[in-house]
Amino acid sequence: MSDQSRPPRIHDVAKLAGVSVATVSRAISNPSIVSETTRKAVEAAIAQTGYTLNFTARNLRQQQVGGVLALVPNLANPFFSQILSGISEVLRRHNLSLLVMDTTAVPDQPAMKVLGPYLTRSRSDGVIVLDGQMEPGLFARPGCPPLVQACEWIDGLSAPRVLADNVEGGRLAARHLTDLGHRSILHLTGPQGSSLTLSRRQGFLQGLAQAGLPDPGPGDSITGDFTARFGQQMAAQVLAMPDRPTAVFCDNDEMAIGLMHGLIVAGLRVPQDISVMGFDNIEMAAYSSPGLTTIRQHRARLGRRAAEVLLARMQGQQVIDSITLGVDLVVRASTGQAVKT
Numbered sequence: 001m002s003d004q005s006r007p008p009r010i011h012d013v014a015k016l017a018g019v020s021v022a023t024v025s026r027a028i029s030n031p032s033i034v035s036e037t038t039r040k041a042v043e044a045a046i047a048q049t050g051y052t053l054n055f056t057a058r059n060l061r062q063q064q065v066g067g068v069l070a071l072v073p074n075l076a077n078p079f080f081s082q083i084l085s086g087i088s089e090v091l092r093r094h095n096l097s098l099l100v101m102d103t104t105a106v107p108d109q110p111a112m113k114v115l116g117p118y119l120t121r122s123r124s125d126g127v128i129v130l131d132g133q134m135e136p137g138l139f140a141r142p143g144c145p146p147l148v149q150a151c152e153w154i155d156g157l158s159a160p161r162v163l164a165d166n167v168e169g170g171r172l173a174a175r176h177l178t179d180l181g182h183r184s185i186l187h188l189t190g191p192q193g194s195s196l197t198l199s200r201r202q203g204f205l206q207g208l209a210q211a212g213l214p215d216p217g218p219g220d221s222i223t224g225d226f227t228a229r230f231g232q233q234m235a236a237q238v239l240a241m242p243d244r245p246t247a248v249f250c251d252n253d254e255m256a257i258g259l260m261h262g263l264i265v266a267g268l269r270v271p272q273d274i275s276v277m278g279f280d281n282i283e284m285a286a287y288s289s290p291g292l293t294t295i296r297q298h299r300a301r302l303g304r305r306a307a308e309v310l311l312a313r314m315q316g317q318q319v320i321d322s323i324t325l326g327v328d329l330v331v332r333a334s335t336g337q338a339v340k341t
Helices: 010-017 021-029 036-049 055-061 080-093 111-118 166-179 195-210 228-239 253-265 299-314
Strands: 067-072 097-102 126-129 147-150 161-164 185-189 221-223 247-250 275-277 294-297 322-325 327-330
Touching (some): 010 021, 010 036, 080 299, 097 111, 161 299, 166 185, 166 275, 166 294, 185 195, 185 228, 185 253, 228 253
Parallel strands (some): 067 097, 067 126, 126 147, 185 221, 185 247, 247 275
């Protein structure tokens, strides 16, 4: 036990936990690299001794700013909420703050003018890039902090990636709909050129092929923009199709929820007249009417993993180039057996 006449020291924590000072330091700075038993022992010793780390002094000593920048393509999109929460959860354990920037907030100004000042070690200790539409040259300037790409990736940007298995998600969507007997399926994709659009489309086509369906024609997909408003607008186009699909797979939940709203307002029943499926499992997917069948990304886990990889990079450790996290099918009431014609 530490002497009550002085503040507790890291040596007191190490002695009480039965580990070395170096292990205590690792458990504090990068808990993912120590065993759960060791981490819990260190945490208990910290609580018992009352030890606190002087983060301000440590940051000055290590020339750290004490914050991480997350670049998000659309803060209004609820998809990012759990990812940012997962990132923040890990950073808090290291007394690092999270700065979030919407990369589409100032479309009339050059990206470098807006982002440039933040892409330096004087403004952030690391960067998590969640926008796959950015130019890789933005991050090539001298003094750019360590980077990690999450959710999406940028072609030509050499930085670790933490991604959901979007290809498998597309396959699961195709398998679910074809198992229900659907053979005429419209795919409402994300923006053209998006890494998410490409990988989900790839998996969806693979799933159709596995079900023995022929390659879809050019009219079997429509390029969207991931917004609920676009999905709602597409309802009129779907209704006007001479050979109306029996199901629509949307590349994200917002478009799917917007599409369902538009179809129902127009007098169609979901899923009795047409099935609708999304991707992401945002919070509203469970509360839409009907509840939305979707592909679940484990978004908080993805955020935590991205933050852990970034912290490892900030500490000069070698990290895996690409980490892919699994996805799940969540079946709700918006999909049903194909309508017999």
